[in-house]
Amino acid sequence: MPMILYCCNVKSIENQLMAAKSATRDIQRLKDRERSEVLIELAEVLDQHIAEILRANEQDVLQLEVNDPKRDRLLLTAARIGDLCESLLAVAELDDPTGQVLSSKELDNGLLIEKKTVPLGVVGVIYESRPNVTIDVASLCIRSGNVCVLRGGTDAWHTNTVLVDLIREVLQNRGINPDVVQLLPTDRTFVTELLEATKYIDIIIPRGSQSLIEFVRDHAKVPVIETGAGVCHTYVEASADLDKATAIVANAKISRPSVCNALDTVLLDRAVAATFLSKLSIPFGEAKVEVFADVEAYAILKKGGYAYLQQASDLDFGREFLDLKCSIKILDGLDEALVHIARYSSKHSECIVSQETASITQFMQEVDAAAVYANASTRFTDGGEFGLGAEIGISTQKLHARGPFALEKLVTEKWFVIGDGQIR
């Protein structure tokens, strides 16, 4: 395979960004079927090059300390590459999000006005260790007729280089401008250049830690879709079925603590606090969940002999743990829960466990979050679970996309006005 070289001595990424902008025309000319075929072929090519990908990945992984938690995020295995290939085939099968007619009308003067979905143009993605993002983003962008410029983590440079080389090779062999997918050099100064490139970039999506997302939001001139941080609460109301509540809270915390839709804080009505905590102690204890409890919950759990117990400080509320850790607060009734959530939520996923319809309705109306739940685990907030296919992330802002940010939102709108000499 001819390695495509990425020059590391460049002073600016402007040439790459110009090439990206210019490539929008090339990808937008492809038919729906042609875009899907790229992904199907890419799945085959990845499968054929597993050894090469794993070699490059090993180079990256070996640069980290053995016990660095980044290692797992960075690591590719044959099985993980297999998952990526499956995901490519799944994205190839999704409906074309472009060319959808959103509205169509003929005015009295004979003007025909149609609003249709069209690709965004150039999508910039800034992410950290995980090299699977490279394939996920490139496949969603190709499927939706968008060009992407990828700024992956320095850690994953060798892996990302091989992956992007393979993508570009597939594009080139099919007669498509390979600049449809580009990997940017990882020098920090180029991040700023990317964030300010309103001439070339239509949207920036940061994927990763809260600090990365805040940096991007604070420095970008290009419009940003914020994805990521989830400080998720589950409120167990006095009327709740406490067995269901236990199962929901345990699942939301334990099933996959490292992801954004995992539970961070339990809010608990005083009336059922002791009973609920004695039930919750069983699955939490088995999973060794470290609990940061407020004074009252601490006393109850202490008395019950819960082993992994700490006193909560104020910093443990509004904290995204991404770990087998959880804060618990006891309060009185829905209004107090709503006030707490309004103060500490990151507007991702929030849940009430209750059997009172009025409480459920009020909670779901008044909590300001991408997803509001009644009587189910917040872990369902996910593009796949919501039936949208692969996702770029969970948007926690309100413009354009909210909640799972998937293929269907990688488009903008365009008004087509067809006349026969009409003037105003």
Place this chain on the structure above:
Amino acid sequence: MPMILYCCNVKSIENQLMAAKSATRDIQRLKDRERSEVLIELAEVLDQHIAEILRANEQDVLQLEVNDPKRDRLLLTAARIGDLCESLLAVAELDDPTGQVLSSKELDNGLLIEKKTVPLGVVGVIYESRPNVTIDVASLCIRSGNVCVLRGGTDAWHTNTVLVDLIREVLQNRGINPDVVQLLPTDRTFVTELLEATKYIDIIIPRGSQSLIEFVRDHAKVPVIETGAGVCHTYVEASADLDKATAIVANAKISRPSVCNALDTVLLDRAVAATFLSKLSIPFGEAKVEVFADVEAYAILKKGGYAYLQQASDLDFGREFLDLKCSIKILDGLDEALVHIARYSSKHSECIVSQETASITQFMQEVDAAAVYANASTRFTDGGEFGLGAEIGISTQKLHARGPFALEKLVTEKWFVIGDGQIR
């Protein structure tokens, strides 16, 4: 009427922003009908207070020099207030944009997942002289269940104060928290505070000059919808019906040159340049349109004795004139036109006049703009003309809203997930 006082000695607008955030709950609890009734009553109240509004407006207008062009933008008259009242009644009639079910499905596990439209929350608007914006924005926000904080121009302070007092009085008399609509003090430092208030503000919309919009985009941490600047081209292709082309170009330039959908640049196929320019000279000459022509167009117009002629410099392309001025460039064919537009367009409204279906299709597909036209004046890009009702502006960015930004886009989405103990 009890004047509500705005303290001008405050050091921060945080209290106002907190009050705005807190008022979201009050407006979101109102029913559709109640929100419409506020607007209907406000129309009556404005009508009853015309004299008072005009007195305040006179105070503002008298502070400007007699020949300051801002004067007309700032000026209210009884007729203009009448238009505002009519517009209030029209907005009251529009369909409720909230509570629309965008998708609804039941998963195999019994989870019910619905995506619905909900109000954005707190909308911040930064604008310049025109006091009608105060009423337009407040009415659209109230209708859609949003709180608004208004940062109007210093020039319009007295007028805006009276208008916002009247709005708040109507709210208060109906038992609604008046902080649903707030006017911010005009000190410049508060603009920065507003742009960074991610805790309190959900979206910022700048309305006004290109420099205002750029300032907001470059300094905001809150998500921004860019509205405004329109550098609009009309490309007259060789196959065009030149009489229709003349009418379209003349209308796009002359009917209302001060607005963003007015024509700025004519691109003209060489094959029809001389014939078209001789036709165009008649309406352009009558309206005294000052033409900034490239070398070839200059020679043709000069020979034809066109009176209001200048040689174009490169700065006259990509320039939004907002005046009876227009640049003209002669070129060869669609590809050259597409390259010119890609370079100079502000992605607002772009038009081709042609009788070739292939050219029209390619132009409309490839030009990257909110609205693309075939054979009609770009002056139609407008919420009212497109059947959306009153608009906050024309969005020239690609996220959330593109083209006329009207009531239907003053919402975000929210996922409602209803379960019965489901875990993942």
